[in-house]
Amino acid sequence: MEKRKVAFYTLGCKLNFSETSTIARSFQDEGFERVDFEEVADIYVINTCSVTENADKQFKQYVKKAMKLNDKAFVAAVGCYAQLKPEELAAVDGVDLVLGATEKFKITDYINDLSKNDMGEVHSCEIAEADFYVGSYSIGDRTRAFLKVQDGCDYKCTYCTIPLARGISRSDALENVLKNAKEISEQNIKEIVLTGVNIGDYGKGEFGNKKHEHTFLELVQALDDVDGIERLRISSIEPNLLRNETIEFVSKSRTFVPHFHIPLQSGSNDILKKMKRRYLREVYTERVNKIREVMPHACIGVDVIVGFPGETDEHFLETYHFLNDLDISYLHVFTYSERDNTEAALMDGVVPANVRAKRSKMLRGLSVKKRRAFYESQLGTSRTVLFEGENKEGYIHGFTENYVKVKTPWNPELVNTLHDITLTRIDEDGSVRMEFNEVLP
Template sequence: TEKFKITDYLNDLSKNDMGEIHSCEISEADFYVGSYSIGDRTRAFLKVQDGCDYKCTYCTIPLARGISRSDALENVLQNAKEISQQDIKEIVLTGVNIGDYGKGEFGNKKHEHTFLELVQELDKVEGIERLRISSIEPNLLKNETIEFVSKSRTFVPHFHIPLQSGSNQILKLMKRRYQREVYTERVNKIREVMPHACIGVDVIVGFPGESDEHFLETYNFLNEMDISYLHVFTYSERDNTEAATMESVVDINIRAKRSKMLRGLSVKKRRAFYESQIGTHRTVLFESENKGGYIHGFTENYVKVKTPWNPELINTLHEINLTKIDDDGCARMEFTKIMNYQL
């Protein structure tokens, strides 16, 4: 919490001071939870939650960020309204464990709202074109939330759901709060109500005790599942974690090999997802950077598209048809309806 007092500390320094260290124990921290930041002209990141009560054996977040706590619903809605007044087209909901929203206290007030209620209320905020949910745990992504997003005015069909391993034995060693069957249920539910949705996956390779058989379980599980891309993390030891003391450490070279295999699978999955979207009608939000003479943007279901550079397209929404995939993996498009800009 001292970072929010830095100007006070600096103003207290005299010319003869060499400086001081100010810190507090994690249990004494009065964390500032609610905030937002503008990533670029097109989107803002709205923080609704901080901390985590989970005790995953590889993770130091509970030690560093404290227990799960959430911003008050009225504060989140006020921040969303402020963002909407700045001509920002998309809001990404963020937090350490956002599916746990509503847990903990804000100030001296106990929360009375759930993540589903948060989503429902944000959907009513005027002036927001898109709302996107960042990473959410599979056991906390409820069917009611999936169904609401499928019919929502502003929430887009894009989910990023951590898996970490496709082996139930490794999930147990990690102390994850679900088994792979729960993950399958979530993906199947999304596909049932939103066949065009983009589904991203976090996965860790090389966790202590992960044998070749365990890794192949993960690879085959992901290969057979209807997902859209992977974020692959190579396990690395962290001090003050249970996993750092575990036996059956996986060789660094084997970790690298497994990571490469899953990154290759991710390329294959993303390509297949993009190709499944060719010929469909989508809405694209263009970003602000000129990359090699092209302007890029993302559809509501997170297909990256490009078209020849035109600065007047920046931060504008357009209805398009997806026409083909270029060699660089980006989709090409043709305009069908101009929403915020006249050609």
């Protein structure tokens, strides 16, 4: 009998990618064959995101795509948007099943019969029931894996729906994280990226147990001792939770790379207070200065939101100048979008869409300038590069430990290998050319 085929598409963050992989493995355990989303499958699973307006629209596009490939296919929606707006997703033409935050990991239990439904069937818990932890990791390409260490968030940022979509902050047991890390390393994967909703909050136990069993620093120290892992990367960590001890440990660590991604969201203290962030800009400056003191060559990425309610031109310029003066390496710029059931959606001082777009464009321009300056500061230095698996127009690309994107003519033998190189010049496409400091076999 021919195996039934299942295909997956993931919208959103690294955490979603790690969870899609775990869900996919549960299908494979049930005898399904995993195929690409572009192929004809019996089941299409779309892991949704709710962070931007765009993610909602993208969901509908991918349902359409699945239906075009096989109009009899069974379509399931999981993830954050599925938890927040299950009825809305169930009403999308072609959707058969919508699973919430706790149900998504038991998806194969809900798929007994693959016949199409007239209306999507919804199984979605009250988010207060999402109080248990499911560990996951993704192995998408052969070079790196996303390892989930934490889920949910106890913060009450006024623009964010993630606590509504993912529940309270809870963490994986340290021994389980280490077990997953070992499993990944045994598959010849060279780099692990730690991921979660609020990973600096790592250590809060399951079932609403708010006692920290272990701290984030202890997690980092334990992972540094796992054999077989060449590189560990911290994906994104709140400035108030990134402690000096962690920064110092990373600077001397065997495997942790000098790359930090630290959300700022605004360079104006007035706006940070309205957002209910748990720090002021002065704390952010301290973190950046501390990293620069012990790792001058580190890459520092920043999340920033433009167009938050009440953000005047003065507030925006405060953010712009703050970031311009700060020794950071690149920005991820988000244009604020209203979200149901958030405090910010009810606030006065709505910023017109065209003003939001203009501010976003200004910060994206600043990001290009910052990345260029960072890359220029690295020219002539020796770094280690991990090459990835794709042939892009005759070149192979990779990233140095401090996240400089490099390129060299395509050579399949370089895929998933680490090399000592010198960065030589910046190419027209913005990536960096390099020379090998070793003789290649």
